[in-house]
Amino acid sequence: QSGEVAANPEQYDESYLCPVQVGQTTLNLDFDTGSADLWVFSTLTPKSESTGHSLYNPSTGTKKSGYTWDISYGDGSGASGTVYADKVVVGGVTATSQAVEAATSVSSQFEQDTDNDGLLGLAFSSINTVEPQAQKTFFDSVKGSLAKPLFTADLKKGAAGTYDFGYIDSSKYTGSISYVNVNTANGFWEFTASGYAVGSGSVSGSVGDAIADTGTTLMYLPTTVVQAYYNKVDSADYDSNQGGYTYDCSENLPNFLISLGGKTFTVSGTDINFAPVDSSGETCFGGIQENTGIGMSILGDIFLKSVFVVFDQTQSTPRLGFAAQ
Numbered sequence: 475q476s477g478e479v480a481a482n483p484e485q486y487d488e489s490y491l492c493p494v495q496v497g498q499t500t501l502n503l504d505f506d507t508g509s510a511d512l513w514v515f516s517t518l519t520p521k522s523e524s525t526g527h528s529l530y531n532p533s534t535g536t537k538k539s540g541y542t543w544d545i546s547y548g549d550g551s552g553a554s555g556t557v558y559a560d561k562v563v564v565g566g567v568t569a570t571s572q573a574v575e576a577a578t579s580v581s582s583q584f585e586q587d588t589d590n591d592g593l594l595g596l597a598f599s600s601i602n603t604v605e606p607q608a609q610k611t612f613f614d615s616v617k618g619s620l621a622k623p624l625f626t627a628d629l630k631k632g633a634a635g636t637y638d639f640g641y642i643d644s645s646k647y648t649g650s651i652s653y654v655n656v657n658t659a660n661g662f663w664e665f666t667a668s669g670y671a672v673g674s675g676s677v678s679g680s681v682g683d684a685i686a687d688t689g690t691t692l693m694y695l696p697t698t699v700v701q702a703y704y705n706k707v708d709s710a711d712y713d714s715n716q717g718g719y720t721y722d723c724s725e726n727l728p729n730f731l732i733s734l735g736g737k738t739f740t741v742s743g744t745d746i747n748f749a750p751v752d753s754s755g756e757t758c759f760g761g762i763q764e765n766t767g768i769g770m771s772i773l774g775d776i777f778l779k780s781v782f783v784v785f786d787q788t789q790s791t792p793r794l795g796f797a798a799q
């Protein structure tokens with residue numbers, strides 16, 4: 475089988491939400507290549523936490539007795555609950571008995587984001603949080619039945635993009651696809667990014683160890699790289715109150731060039747201009763920030779909306795393919 479599903483952006487492309495049938499209900503889920511749990515708001519979630527969300531009703535599923543899950547994300551958010559086996563359909567691709575993690579508790583970030591009815595993890599199943607036995611991601615559940623064991627991400631700035639499962643749509647990219655091998659030891663789509671440049675010109679240095687994470691909004695890079703970038707932005711300043719680099723919204727940001735698998739990709743300065751810090755619209759928060767304390771770089775949506783990405787398990791070693799959109 476194969477299929478395509480829309481990836482609809484929230485305001486400022488904070489995250490992208492995709493319609494997924496879970497049991498007999500369609501929920502809008504955040505496809506997250508940085509985690510491996512498929513969890514949903516449900517009729518088991520306290521009403522005080524679930525108002526405004528679409529809810530999965532576990533009555534259509536088979537309860538996995540004694541199974542629980544509890545996940546904490548890099549941004550401090552989290553959720554926990556119980557586990558059911560039920561039908562999940564993404565763009566026509568069907569997992570007949572997918573582990574569906576029904577939330578019995580969610581953190582405030584999820585409670586408040588009423589566009590978001592849960593997450594569909596697309597990292598490696600080794601980091602699924604279900605106890606006493608880790609469960610398969612949706613991709614792992616359907617991988618063997620897909621025309622090709624791969625999925626692609628084509629996210630866009632301020633417009634609906636797509637995730638495709640089982641095939642590569644050559645109309646969604648230009649030029650050739652450049653591949654890098656993935657190290658799955660940490661359960662992420664983790665690889666080594668090469669040289670970079672600010673504005674234009676030839677790349678140099680090394681961004682280094684990085685993950686491709688559709689669930690992270692921004693790009694988090696080594697301090698040296700981020701300082702080199704904002705050195706080219708006259709009004710830029712590290713604002714500890716905002717927790718990152720800010721600048722005058724009126725300023726034009728330089729492009730950021732990064733080399734992956736021998737090919738240089740350009741993230742436009744307009745894409746790096748993330749959002750105003752408040753309603754005055756005077757000061758803006760940058761889409762490139764420091765990876766301090768994370769342990770690796772994260773190429774999140776600010777980067778991913780510039781490229782077409784293949785999450786490829788056709789070889790013995792998983793690999794990532796990048797092409798210009």
Ligand SMILES: N[C@H]1[C@H](O)[C@@H](Sc2ccccc2)[C@@H]2OC[C@H]1O2
Nearest residue numbers: 506508547548549551583689690
């Ligand atoms: N992989 C990412 C994940 O998808 C989000 S979870 C999330 C939290 C609030 C709102 C939407 C999503 C969190 O931020 C970075 C990392 O953890």
